[in-house]
Amino acid sequence: MWARLLLGLLAIYLLAASVWVVASGFARNEQLLNVACDPTRELWHDVNAAFVAHYERETGVKLLIRQSHGGSGSQARSVIDGLPADIISLALWTDTDAVRKAGLLDPDWETRYPNRSLPYTSTIVFVVRKGNPKNIRDWSDLTREDVEVVTPSPKTSGNGKWSFLSMWGSVIWRGGTETEARDFVTKAYQRVPVLDAAARGATMTFAQKGIGDVHLTWENEAHLEVKEAEGKLEIVYPAISVLAEPHIAVVDANVRRKNTAAVADAYMKFLYTPEAQELIAKNFHRPTDPAVFAKHLDLFPKMDLREATSLVPTGKWDDIQKMFFAEGQVFDQIQAAGQKKK
Amino acid sequence: MPANPQPATVVLAPPSRDNRDPWYVRWALIGLTLGIVGLLIVVPLASVFVQATAKGLYVYWDNLVANADTRHAVFLTMVVAPVAVAMNVVFGVAAAWAIARFRFRGRGLLITLIDLPFSVSPVVAGLVFVLIFGLQTPLGLWLRDHGYQVIFAPPALVLATAFVTFPFVARELIPVLEAVGPDEELAARSLGASGWQLFWWITVPNIKWGLLYGVILCNARAMGEFGAVYVVSGRIEGQTDTMPLRVQKLWEGSNNPAAFALASVLTMLALVTLVLKVLIEPKVRSEQEAGKTAETE
Numbered sequence: 001m002w003a004r005l006l007l008g009l010l011a012i013y014l015l016a017a018s019v020w021v022v023a024s025g026f027a028r029n030e031q032l033l034n035v036a037c038d039p040t041r042e043l044w045h046d047v048n049a050a051f052v053a054h055y056e057r058e059t060g061v062k063l064l065i066r067q068s069h070g071g072s073g074s075q076a077r078s079v080i081d082g083l084p085a086d087i088i089s090l091a092l093w094t095d096t097d098a099v100r101k102a103g104l105l106d107p108d109w110e111t112r113y114p115n116r117s118l119p120y121t122s123t124i125v126f127v128v129r130k131g132n133p134k135n136i137r138d139w140s141d142l143t144r145e146d147v148e149v150v151t152p153s154p155k156t157s158g159n160g161k162w163s164f165l166s167m168w169g170s171v172i173w174r175g176g177t178e179t180e181a182r183d184f185v186t187k188a189y190q191r192v193p194v195l196d197a198a199a200r201g202a203t204m205t206f207a208q209k210g211i212g213d214v215h216l217t218w219e220n221e222a223h224l225e226v227k228e229a230e231g232k233l234e235i236v237y238p239a240i241s242v243l244a245e246p247h248i249a250v251v252d253a254n255v256r257r258k259n260t261a262a263v264a265d266a267y268m269k270f271l272y273t274p275e276a277q278e279l280i281a282k283n284f285h286r287p288t289d290p291a292v293f294a295k296h297l298d299l300f301p302k303m304d305l306r307e308a309t310s311l312v313p314t315g316k317w318d319d320i321q322k323m324f325f326a327e328g329q330v331f332d333q334i335q336a337a338g339q340k341k342k
Numbered sequence: 343m344p345a346n347p348q349p350a351t352v353v354l355a356p357p358s359r360d361n362r363d364p365w366y367v368r369w370a371l372i373g374l375t376l377g378i379v380g381l382l383i384v385v386p387l388a389s390v391f392v393q394a395t396a397k398g399l400y401v402y403w404d405n406l407v408a409n410a411d412t413r414h415a416v417f418l419t420m421v422v423a424p425v426a427v428a429m430n431v432v433f434g435v436a437a438a439w440a441i442a443r444f445r446f447r448g449r450g451l452l453i454t455l456i457d458l459p460f461s462v463s464p465v466v467a468g469l470v471f472v473l474i475f476g477l478q479t480p481l482g483l484w485l486r487d488h489g490y491q492v493i494f495a496p497p498a499l500v501l502a503t504a505f506v507t508f509p510f511v512a513r514e515l516i517p518v519l520e521a522v523g524p525d526e527e528l529a530a531r532s533l534g535a536s537g538w539q540l541f542w543w544i545t546v547p548n549i550k551w552g553l554l555y556g557v558i559l560c561n562a563r564a565m566g567e568f569g570a571v572y573v574v575s576g577r578i579e580g581q582t583d584t585m586p587l588r589v590q591k592l593w594e595g596s597n598n599p600a601a602f603a604l605a606s607v608l609t610m611l612a613l614v615t616l617v618l619k620v621l622i623e624p625k626v627r628s629e630q631e632a633g634k635t636a637e638t639e
């Protein structure tokens with residue numbers, strides 16, 4: 001009797017669950033999906049909540065905004081494979097452009113919104129132990145014999161790529177030659193005890209396991225890391241660094257299909273409003289609105305930020321990828337050279 | 343023929359201290375085993391609970407129920423795992439029946455195929471579904487044009503989970519069905535039982551403990567599945583994050599107490615599974631024994 005009742009309840013539960021699963025496959029159009037790279041989780045939580053309130057005030061419609069986070073490259077791949085993103089905010093131009101190459105973005109994605117589709121920028125800074133015991137001030141300190149550097153692999157991580165480009169650029173932008181840059185970067189990577197695959201792994205290595213003297217990371221991640229370490233770490237701002245440009249784009253093919261083009265457009269425009277720019281600054285990304293940026297100079301010390309595209313003669317991201325990170329190119333070569341010397 | 347075979351045993355002295363392994367070998371082995379078990383199993387398990395409750399029980403509870411995305415992750419696991427298990431019960435019983443009762447061409451191949459998910463990396467399993475239902479394929483495009491989302495939505499979570507846990511039920515049932523043998527079923531058949539009657543009144547009672555055992559193992563694995571689900575989920579918060587994915591996400595977001603709180607729930611589910619498993623193990627064994635003695639009679 002009881003067994004039968006129990007089995008009956010179980011059957012009903014399973015039936016309901018199956019129906020729910022099957023029904024969940026039908027597209028829901030009332031929501032917006034922002035597919036982003038890892039280090040922007042807190043930022044988008046804040047911005048999405050603000051936009052939902054803003055949109056409700058303007059139109060009376062209560063939106064549902066979802067966010068997905070992962071490595072920049074794998075997020076791009078998912079969108080190409082059919083993740084129904086309306087907005088993508090990835091760490092690297094090449095990742096965003098890979099989605100365009102798959103036919104999901106219109107060719108003019110970069111010029112449709114102000115500032116080359118960049119509501120904010122960021123950069124790579126140093127995190128060091130409290131009091132900076134090794135006195136690490138600038139890029140040239142990374143190759144000192146007594147310094148160990150923590151940074152993720154540029155092969156797999158967006159953070160790693162920006163760090164690599166910063167190191168390379170620190171020589172080039174100050175008038176060095178390519179040979180000098182290669183020499184410097186080779187020596188710097190010899191000072192890396194563990195080359196983690198992803199940004200979070202590198203943070204763990206440095207902050208929790210206590211390995212290394214300096215951690216190269218996104219400016220906003222550096223603030224989080226320092227806050228979490230409760231007084232054991234501090235940030236050092238090198239005088240020069242790369243201008244990290246995490247572009248944000250509307251996935252045109254998806255918004256057309258989902259009829260969310262108007263909402264996605266409103267979302268993009270909202271990112272440039274003072275309200276959103278304030279949230280961006282609060283999350284330690286550098287707002288591109290000069291007025292908001294000027295208000296937060298205390299958060300963002302003056303640094304000489306240079307575009308990564310100045311590192312290749314053509315000024316094209318595709319060539320950065322080809323020259324530095326492709327199979328058998330600069331990064332692989334310096335890895336091999338570094339191993340030989342060890 | 344020797345007059346008395348007894349003396350041989352008399353000559354053998356009871357194992358003396360000299361015959362046993364020296365004390366240091368015994369203690370070293372026992373110590374090593376305990377050390378490894380402690381280090382690899384007990385310490386991590388305990389630390390999950392310690393970390394989860396580090397900031398007090400109130401915070402622990404709050405971490406579990408206050409966040410809508412975490413609640414959704416628990417809900418999603420409670421839906422996805424049972425549906426995947428139910429699919430595997432249907433497939434598993436059918437496959438085990440076919441393999442145990444019939445001899446057909448390709449039977450060996452079928453047995454190998456059932457085991458395949460054990461040897462394939464879960465990540466590859468997930469990628470297979472991305473390749474089938476992704477936009478690179480006509481099927482994926484067709485589904486998209488008809489407004490149905492398989493990949494990056496709960497249907498794919500169920501498929502991926504079912505794929506990874508497929509062997510559990512079938513593997514558990516094949517030996518039971520083979521041990522029980524077809525005699526009772528043939529008897530029922532000859533007395534005029536229909537196919538359904540045969541199944542519900544003869545086969546199911548014979549295999550029920552084995553089936554339950556398979557379901558428990560299958561469910562434990564289904565709830566904890568990470569790799570395959572990670573690939574097909576699209577990692578949409580509050581929508582396609584199951585409990586293990588949510589744990590990882592909280593961890594990556596440096597929200598350690600919340601990550602450990604949810605991890606502790608998964609751990610407790612695993613412990614419940616373990617207890618159930620130990621409880622019904624004797625029944626499964628007696629089911630198989632019963633089958634074997636019936637055969638020899």
